[in-house]
Amino acid sequence: MALSEQMVRHVATLARIRVDSKDEGRIGAELSRVLEYMTMLERVDTTAVDPMWQSVDATWDGQRDDEVQSSLERAQALANAPEQRDEMFLIPRILGGEEG
Amino acid sequence: MDTLATSAGEIAQSVRVGDVSAEHIVNVYLDRIRRLDGELHALLSVDEAGARAAARMLDSLPAEQRTRLPLAGVPLVVKDNILTDRLPTSAGSKILAGFYSPFQATAVERAVAAGAVVVAKGNLDEFGMGSSTEHSAFGPTRNPWARDRVPGGSSGGPAAAIAANLAPLALGSDTGGSIRQPAAFCGIVGLKPTYGRVSRFGLIAYASSLDQIGPLARTVRDAGLLLQVISGLDARDATSSAEPVADYLAELEYPLRGLRIGVPSQYFGAGIEPEVRSVVMSVLDRLKAGGAQTVEINLPHTEYAIAAYYLIAPAEASSNLSRFDGVRYGFRAGASDLVSLYQNTRAEGFGGEVVRRVLLGTHALSAGYYDQYYVKAQKVRALIRRDFMEAFAEVDVVVTPTAPEVPFGLGSRRDDPLKMYQSDICTVTANLAGLPAVSVPAGFVEGLPVGLQFIGPAYSEALLLRAGRMVEEVVERPRWPLDEP
Numbered sequence: 001m002a003l004s005e006q007m008v009r010h011v012a013t014l015a016r017i018r019v020d021s022k023d024e025g026r027i028g029a030e031l032s033r034v035l036e037y038m039t040m041l042e043r044v045d046t047t048a049v050d051p052m053w054q055s056v057d058a059t060w061d062g063q064r065d066d067e068v069q070s071s072l073e074r075a076q077a078l079a080n081a082p083e084q085r086d087e088m089f090l091i092p093r094i095l096g097g098e099e100g
Numbered sequence: 101m102d103t104l105a106t107s108a109g110e111i112a113q114s115v116r117v118g119d120v121s122a123e124h125i126v127n128v129y130l131d132r133i134r135r136l137d138g139e140l141h142a143l144l145s146v147d148e149a150g151a152r153a154a155a156r157m158l159d160s161l162p163a164e165q166r167t168r169l170p171l172a173g174v175p176l177v178v179k180d181n182i183l184t185d186r187l188p189t190s191a192g193s194k195i196l197a198g199f200y201s202p203f204q205a206t207a208v209e210r211a212v213a214a215g216a217v218v219v220a221k222g223n224l225d226e227f228g229m230g231s232s233t234e235h236s237a238f239g240p241t242r243n244p245w246a247r248d249r250v251p252g253g254s255s256g257g258p259a260a261a262i263a264a265n266l267a268p269l270a271l272g273s274d275t276g277g278s279i280r281q282p283a284a285f286c287g288i289v290g291l292k293p294t295y296g297r298v299s300r301f302g303l304i305a306y307a308s309s310l311d312q313i314g315p316l317a318r319t320v321r322d323a324g325l326l327l328q329v330i331s332g333l334d335a336r337d338a339t340s341s342a343e344p345v346a347d348y349l350a351e352l353e354y355p356l357r358g359l360r361i362g363v364p365s366q367y368f369g370a371g372i373e374p375e376v377r378s379v380v381m382s383v384l385d386r387l388k389a390g391g392a393q394t395v396e397i398n399l400p401h402t403e404y405a406i407a408a409y410y411l412i413a414p415a416e417a418s419s420n421l422s423r424f425d426g427v428r429y430g431f432r433a434g435a436s437d438l439v440s441l442y443q444n445t446r447a448e449g450f451g452g453e454v455v456r457r458v459l460l461g462t463h464a465l466s467a468g469y470y471d472q473y474y475v476k477a478q479k480v481r482a483l484i485r486r487d488f489m490e491a492f493a494e495v496d497v498v499v500t501p502t503a504p505e506v507p508f509g510l511g512s513r514r515d516d517p518l519k520m521y522q523s524d525i526c527t528v529t530a531n532l533a534g535l536p537a538v539s540v541p542a543g544f545v546e547g548l549p550v551g552l553q554f555i556g557p558a559y560s561e562a563l564l565l566r567a568g569r570m571v572e573e574v575v576e577r578p579r580w581p582l583d584e585p
Contacts, residue, residue: 003463015418015462016425016439017455018447031460034518038407041476044483051478052485054309054339055295055534062338076202082432089427094438 002032103128104583108174108268108322112215115158115173116166122155122173126217129175133220133266136582142241142251142260143177143220150186151175151219158215169215170329176211177261177270180221181228182313183302184208187218191304192226192236192254195424195431195449205302206337207271207313207330214329219267223257226451227421228275228306230254231523233282234514235453242510244581245287245549249507252282255316259286262316264582269326270316275306276409277503277527279314280539284502284551287541289323289568290316294558295534296341298327299334307416308339310409310531318580320540320568324348327561343559351562352569359392359567361554362495366402367526372504379543379550380501386574395495399487402529404480409528410521411464411477417454418461424449456517485533492557497567500526502539502551530555540568543575 003011005024008031012019019027074087083090103111103125114120130148137143158166158173166172178184181191183201190196204212212218225235233256234240243251244264251260255272259282262270272279274292283290291314298313305311315326331345361384368377384394426432426445433444450458464473491498504525513520530537535555542552552571556564 007463008459011459011463011466014466015458016422016442016446017450017458018440018443019455027456027459030456030517031463034410034460034521035463035473037518038411038473038477041404041407041411041480044401044404044476044480046476046479046483049479049482051475052482053478055485055532060333060342064335072202077428079202080199080429082426082430091427092436092438092441 003028003035104132104265107319108171108317109325111268112170112172112174115215116169118163122158122217123152125173126151126155126175126219129219129267136264137266139247140242140244140260140264141239142223142257142264142266144180144190144192144223144238144257145187146220147187147218151217154217158217170325171211172215174216174269175219175267176216177220177222177258177267178208178218179224179255179258179270179272181224181273181304182208182271183304184218184221187221189221189304190238192224192238193450193454194237195445196429197237197431199430203302206299206334208302210330211271211326216269220261222255222261222270225254225256226454227304227417228254228273228278229417229453229457231277231281231520232513233257234510235451237451240510243285243507245547246507248510249548250285250510252285252503252507254278256282258316259283259288259290262286262288262318263580265580268318269322271313271326271330272316273303273311273313274531275310275413276531277524279316280527280537280551280553281503281524283316283539285507285549287549288316288318289320289538289540290314291323291327291538291561291564292530292536293327293331293561294341294536296339297536297559297561298330299337299340301334301336305420307413308420309416310413320565320572321349321352323538324352324565346562348562348565352565354566356566356570357391359497359570360495361387361392361394362397362491362498363394364397364399364402364491364498364500366399367500371522371525372501373506375545376501376503376505376550379545380499380552383542383552383571383575384499387570390570390574392570397491397495397498399491401480401483401487405484405529405532406521406525408477408480408484409524409532410460411473412481412532414457414461415464415474416461418458418465421454421458453517481532484529488533488535488555496556496563498555500553500555502526502553506545506548506550526553534558536561536564538564538568540571541575542571544578
């Protein structure tokens with residue numbers, strides 16, 4: 001199924017990626033070609049087949065005792081932040097500012 | 101001792117008994133990196149001072165401690181989507197340029213605790229998304245066997261580094277063939293363990309139900325040596341397995357007789373270059389002459405593997421890569437409000453292939469398409485796994501070419517994503533089914549390496565290594581491309 005420019009805009013909004021309007025047609029065409037290939041899956045009879053979400057054979061339950069363990073120091077966690085202030089990650093204002 | 105002609109196992113042995121210092125070993129390899137990597141661009145960062153300091157520390161250990169280190173003094177290249185504490189980790193992406201992790205991946209930690217010395221980080225397709233290493237934001241890697249061709253991908257940097265002997269061992273990651281296909285293209289050994297065999301803690305997630313860390317090396321034995329050290333349960337990865345780890349090196353010593361090798365027609369027909377097929381068939385003939393049996397088998401859902409894989413992997417990627425938003429780490433683009441900050445950061449920070457896959461995955465998961473694409477792909481995945489389970493009732497391992505072709509030319513596929521995706525046809529099935537698989541050198545077509553892949557049942561790594569060793573014994577090893585005469 002072909003992906004229209006409007007659908008590319010919708011998917012880009014969901015994915016939080018800015019797509020320039022001049023690229024929407026090209027991206028739509030590329031993804032349409034890939035999705036066209038995927039339609040071969042419709043030929044496979046999957047009635048009574050459960051989806052396989054994971055390939056793990058659970059050999060343990062993945063849980064540990066509920067004990068406090070050390071984690072990253074605050075300074076380490078902030079060390080790679082593009083902007084920080086007062087031991088917090090800094091982002092543009094989201095409440096009470098001028099129109100964005 | 102000629103350090104450069106020596107295997108990882110022999111280097112570690114020499115360092116353990118004090119015949120040679122770890123510092124000498126590290127210096128020999130650092131010198132080689134300085135001379136050769138300018139042209140190859142297998143490496144994204146090199147830590148000369150840190151590697152020397154680590155080597156000196158090993159040399160200063162009391163002898164009885166050093167003798168317990170299976171990787172004593174062995175230089176290690178780590179793919180740059182695996183976190184290291186001294187070197188930066190970029191995942192080949194502009195969005196993580198200059199990122200220094202505050203912690204180290206479990207696999208790296210275990211290798212270092214075993215005496216390995218991390219010398220450098222290896223180039224890759226951005227976030228592991230690619231089959232050529234051309235999708236690295238920092239430029240492509242060249243294949244040491246033919247500098248105008250790709251080394252494969254996404255672990256193309258680590259694979260090229262091993263082929264050029266910039267280090268004896270490397271850690272890669274494999275989501276759809278990213279260890280095995282570059283191993284084949286670079287004429288080396290690469291192993292993707294069973295899903296859960298090696299902790300993924302500290303591996304930058306691409307597709308979490310498919311990703312595994314594994315070894316790249318020049319020989320099967322060296323791959324087993326590294327696998328031994330990194331395998332096993334890790335409380336920091338809930339998908340890691342408590343299954344006991346076999347003694348791979350001990351098992352390698354037992355000869356393998358009467359191995360039943362399944363030959364699936366789906367991996368030897370259309371889409372496989374005839375010259376590649378004949379190289380693999382010729383190795384099979386030699387294995388048969390040595391007592392192995394080949395059995396024709398049927399894996400009927402193989403033809404759907406690429407379609408299922410390129411829905412599941414992008415879907416998981418679209419979720420995993422949502423963490424790169426310009427807030428906590430990495431690149432941030434200018435913006436006046438929060439949503440624009442996310443959108444601009446991701447548009448400017450991600451390369452074209454990553455954007456393509458995130459959009460594809462987002463679409464596959466979105467309302468109205470989820471059942472048609474994502475759920476359908478997961479059901480086909482179950483059938484692909486079932487095919488293998490049925491085959492393993494009859495045979496011990498399944499054999500395929502690792503890649504359908506020899507290394508292709510740099511730039512020849514960049515603008516054809518679907519063609520690039522189809523180069524993963526022989527490798528994605530093991531990831532979809534969660535099975536271990538190894539690629540070993542099988543020979544050459546006009547000087548270009550060809551790999552042979554064995555896929556085995558879950559936790560059959562010891563068997564795969566032994567089967568790989570059999571191939572090593574019947575394949576003549578030519579001189580390495582950049583070794584001194």
